[in-house]
Structure formats: C-alpha cells, structure tokens
Amino acid sequence: MPMKQSQLFTKTRREGPKDEVAKNAELLIRGGFVHKELAGVYSYLPLGLRVLNKINDIIREEMNVLGAQELYLSAFQNPEIWRATGRWDGDSREVWFKTELVGGSEIGLGWTHEEAITAIARNYVSSYRDLPFSVYQIQTKFRNEARAKSGLLRGREFLMKDLYSFARTPEELDDFYERVIIAYEKIFTRVGVGDRTYRTFASGGAFSKYSHEFQTLCEAGEDTIYVDEEKKIAVNLEVCTPEVLADLGLKKEKLMPRKAIEVGNIFKLGTRFSETLGLKYRDETGVEKPVVMGSYGIGPGRLMGTAAETLADDQGLVWPKAIAPFTLHLIELKSKNKAVEQKAAEIYHRLTTAGEEVLWDEREVSAGEKFADSDLLGIPERLVVSEKTLETGQFELKNRQSGAVTMTTNYAGTIL
C-alpha cells in the first residue's frame, strides 16, 4: 500500500535513545521502524512491520516450495513434555521465562518448539504412509538472555520461523535437509544479505557429524567464524579442529577469522525427541520405529536487524528493494507554484495505480529535512518533483545505495 508521509504517525528523530549501543537499533529507532520496550524487547511500528512482513513473506514462499505446512503453536508450554526430554530443569533452565497459572501450576514461555510439535505429531502419525511431512510457523519466542545489547540481533522476545521435518529414515531426512540448505540460501539472497552469508559447519550432536549455521559477516556480530572465501563455506570455533578441517578439505592457513551474525541454523535431530516422547510409526513390514526429525530456524527480526546493520551507511538505512518498506520515495519540494503539488499528486496516483509502493513526502518541511529523512529511511529510490523539474520536464531519480543520479521522464515504464 502506498502512503502519504504526513499521515504516518511516526516521525524521524535526530538522535537515538541514550541507552542503545547497537547501530541497527539506533537507526531503526531514529527512523521510526521500531520502539524499544526493554533491553532485547522491541515493538514494530508501521514502517518496521512493513519490512518484517516482507521478510516473512519471502520465508513463507520458500517454505511452501519445500511443501511445508504452516501452523501456529502456542507460546505457553506445558512443563510435562519438557520434563520428559530433560529440558525443563536441566541446562536449559536459565533460558526459560516461567510463570504461574492462577492456582499455582507452573508453565513456561516457549523458546523453541521441538517438544510441542512432537507431542502434536503423535496424534497424526502411526504408519509409514503418514510420512514424510514438514511443518513451520512464524511465531514469537521468549529467551531469558543475560545480555541483550545488540538491538534486533539478540532478543529476549523475538519472532522465529521454525520448521520441523518428520521422516522415516536418516536418508529421507538427509534429502530434506539438503533442500532446506537451498531454500535458506535463496531466502538470504532474496533478503539482500546472500553475498556475505556463509554456510558454516557447527557441531552436530549425537545424530549427525555436523549441524549448519548461516552466518552473515558483520563487525557487530557476536560470533567468530573461520571463512574459506574461495569455497564460500566456513566453520565455527567449536569444530575448528584438524580432524574437521581434514574432513571438509579445508586448510587452516586459508581460513580467515571474521565476526558474524547467526541468521539461521539447521539441525538433524534424529530420534532424540521422537524416542523420548514416543513418536513412532509402523514401517511396510509392521515394525515400529521412531520418527527421524530435523529442526530449522531463521529469525525474521534478527534478519531485519542484520540487513539494517550491514547495509546502512553514514546517512542512514539502505534497504534492498525486496524488503524495503516502500520501493520509491516521492519527494515533493514545496513551492508557491501549485503546479508542483499537482504534478506530485498526479505521479503518486499514476505510480500507485501501476502497483508501485510509493511513500509521498508532501509535508510542509524544508528540502534539506526531506532529503535527510529520505536518506535515514533508506527507501531504494528517490524521485524529486520541484519547480525545476517542471521547467525541464526531467525528474531526478536517485539510487539510495549507489548514490547514482539519473534524469528521467518515466519510472519503471510509467510516464511521469
């Protein structure tokens, strides 16, 4: 949907809040994309929600290509199933937010959903004919992080796309896992951080040699990875051993340590949850076997923070077109000549009809303020309508990322 900027209830701010140290959050707050409620807890304002929804839609499209079915699980978790897997009181105790029902029963706020989805699947899986399948959700998670100083990069409350796969055999899991890698690479490319995002080998747990993280290079990242730029893969510190490097055909001297943000991770769970919680199926010969599972995460809000953090420049945010809140910023430079406003209105109407997502800055403020705001908001292209453009019949079109300016008489095929 297009919008007139005077109608947007948020405004830009010259300075971010004093307690905010992360660049992504500072810029997103100054631009009016998000509001900080608490450390690691952000509300999405209209501009921010537009970006977030575009990321969610890209993720949904790629999940649908995998044939995964969308659902939406509750945040509240029944301790019973988590006690069965040892994740209610064990090492995971710290990460929980727990609360109490009237009457005193303790419940938790989900920080992941392996237990919940495995328990649900028990109702629907009994035969090999019920497998394989996969389900995903885009849903809010809660994690009691001790430190939350990285803005949208590490949240105590954050959106997560979590995908779970259910297969008959390790081979069937492997096939799906490889397809998820492709889907994830497509997502990061479409969101605009693909060129700096590395598939990174991490430790695999009991069921498989490795799991994989997707790490986006960024000085503000909390992780360090070891990158082979030629092969376009990386390993994390955990597995950076002579054995693993030999196994992967990597050479220690070619690996460069780089700061990075984990934007996704995928993990072969095997039968860890299906055995503990009793998710079984009968195979073609009637033998009962545990279901073979996988778990795959992406944080859409963290991805938005990563795009903000890595693509911004000194003037402000720089959004790739696919996730920008609007694709064109129409700047009307106020003039006593009514023809300028008329022309801007005409262009807004024409481009909007052509399906363009235009933010029309028709506010009564100075040209300097408009350009500064436009740079801060980071809409990919900026089109100026002024007295001068009317005289020449040429419109100035500026690319936010490259700064390149062209004079034009049309935009994306629409005459201006």
Added chain:
Amino acid sequence: MPMKQSQLFTKTRREGPKDEVAKNAELLIRGGFVHKELAGVYSYLPLGLRVLNKINDIIREEMNVLGAQELYLSAFQNPEIWRATGRWDGDSREVWFKTELVGGSEIGLGWTHEEAITAIARNYVSSYRDLPFSVYQIQTKFRNEARAKSGLLRGREFLMKDLYSFARTPEELDDFYERVIIAYEKIFTRVGVGDRTYRTFASGGAFSKYSHEFQTLCEAGEDTIYVDEEKKIAVNLEVCTPEVLADLGLKKEKLMPRKAIEVGNIFKLGTRFSETLGLKYRDETGVEKPVVMGSYGIGPGRLMGTAAETLADDQGLVWPKAIAPFTLHLIELKSKNKAVEQKAAEIYHRLTTAGEEVLWDEREVSAGEKFADSDLLGIPERLVVSEKTLETGQFELKNRQSGAVTMTTNYAGTIL
C-alpha cells in the same frame, strides 16, 4: 492455496479429548483445526490457521478503511508505565502473568496495550497537526483466567485485534467511534455471524455514558444480554436499569434475556491514559491539552470459535465461505476405473487454475469415511466425482449448510 487431502498432516478424529467440554473446541480438535496445549491455550494447525488468517484479513481490510496503521507491539511489558496508571498491582493484579528477567527484574505479559501505545505515542505527538490518527495490531495477549472451559471462547493465551485512536477533542473521538461501530458490524457480517450479533450497551466509565459490546447470541455464551429484537440492539445486565432504558428508549417488557458471546468491545478512554502518562499536544492557540483516546477490541480466535460454535450442526462444522479453510471439497470416490482419478485430477487442476480453493480428497478410504470427514470439516460446498458421475456427465454438488444437492456440469463458471 489448494491442497490434496492425503498431504495434510492432520487427520480427523472420531472423538474429541475427554477433558474438553466446549462444543467449539471439541469439533475443532476432531477436525484437526486446533490442538489443546492447556486449558485456554490452543495451537492452530494448518486448517485452523487458514480460517484464522481469513478472519484476520477481513479485520485488516476494515481497519485499513478506517485509515488505521498496523503495528506490532511486544508481549513483554515494562511495569513502570503500568504502575503509573495503577494497573500493575491494583484490581488488575489477578489478570497478569508475570515473570522475571535473569537478574531479578519483574516484567509482565501484556493483556492489553493502552499503556504501551500511549507511551509510544508520546514520542510522536506534540502538536494538533499530529492528530488525529489510529493504530492497530493483531497480536497475542495473555490473561490469567481462573476458569477457561469454553474452548476458543475464553483463552489464557489468545490473539487480539486491538485498535487505539488518538484525537484532539471528544467530538473527534465520537466521530471515529461511530465509524468503528460500522466497521465492526461489517466485520461480523463478513465473518458470517452478523445476523445474530447485537450492539450491546455497557457501562461507560468516567469519560462517557456507555461503552459498547458486540454480543453474538449463543447458548454456550458466558454472558447474558437483554435484547430488543425489533431495534436490533441490546443492553447488558450492568446497565439494565430504569434510567438507562428510558435514555435508550427501550421498554423492559420488550427485552428478552439471551445467552451470548462477547466478540468485540469498544470504549471511549477519554484522557484516562493520556493524562496519567503525559500524552499531550498543543492546540492552534498554543494551549497544552491531553490527547483524547479510544480503545477497540476483537478476538479473531474467539470469533473463529464463535462461528464454529454457533453455525455447527450435528454432523460437524459449517464454515461461511469467507472464512472457510477451503471453499470447495472435491471428493473422489475411489474406483478401479482409472478415468475417475483422471477426471478428479483434471477438475482439481482446472478449478485451481481458475483461483478456487479446493481440498481434493484423493485418499484411499471408503466413501462413507470421506462423506463423514467432509461433513465434520465443514467446507461450504462438496463436489463428488465417481464412476456414476462419469457415466451421466453430471456432478453432484452439495451445500454443506442447507444440505441442498444439485446436479451440475460446471462450478462457478468452470466446465467440469
């Protein structure tokens, strides 16, 4: 999106869970629309999420007509602002779910968002030029309900559409409030419960004589309202006094007590929150005044439960077309004659290409099981493809609600 029924990971169940007493939840669980996690806490499975998303989209469309801007506030709430309004420890204490950050600070899970949105608006409102505006979200709320036995009709965790309006004067609030009434009536009509939903006068608080509830008649409802069927309005018990009846021109003897479900409520907040939290603006003459607010809620999940509860019959669910998970149930009766399967596949492809949302039951189960499942799922229309239909060239089309059967050679303009 269309779907083959064998790919749906859920299945219907003959019986609901033993601990479920509410008809809406029993049917929704048997149909595989939702999963009960705890009393008052449900997860939405693929079929249920489809219904919920359609309700959300209807609500969004009507919110956009109002010019309201969508945002998405955090669940975690900072106690500080709630202490300022007296809703952290006061009468509201019971309704909170509270939890603790590592380190010991207490935080709460939002059960409404007046405080949060008022605090945010302080950053963006200073002049009369910044008003009026309205914002809304569709977001998860948490309320520590003592009793939660009504399925989706009363949740401890539930989705809420909450709209907040910000105006300069009581008159400007009144105007918007009247427009919300129209939007709400449109929403309930589009969702399919309009004919049994009554605008109901309730007590108004300090700022206005009345607030309004929207109550849908239903034997399972927890509320009792007093209905004037001719005037199509109602009053709740709270305000059913001689004075109010005289004020509204209602006659006691014409009012019928009816059980009902509250599907929406709207409330003029006035300056209760803006004064306490310091949300002010300067008017045209430079005088500082508190912003005049309104608050307007609808529970999309509760609305889904209400449609399920009130429209179901003895055979199962009955969805209105606008919120049905699919609009057509294509039933292929299995046959040794391969032409039946081919014809079903052809029809599925053709209708899907024409934009119809078809669920194709191509499972290897008996006709009886297919028809029983179809009745339980409640898709508005059912089209049968069998050996018999191939012989006659006529297809049986059955309306789920009326039971009316017609023989046809096309569906919605598409040749079968």
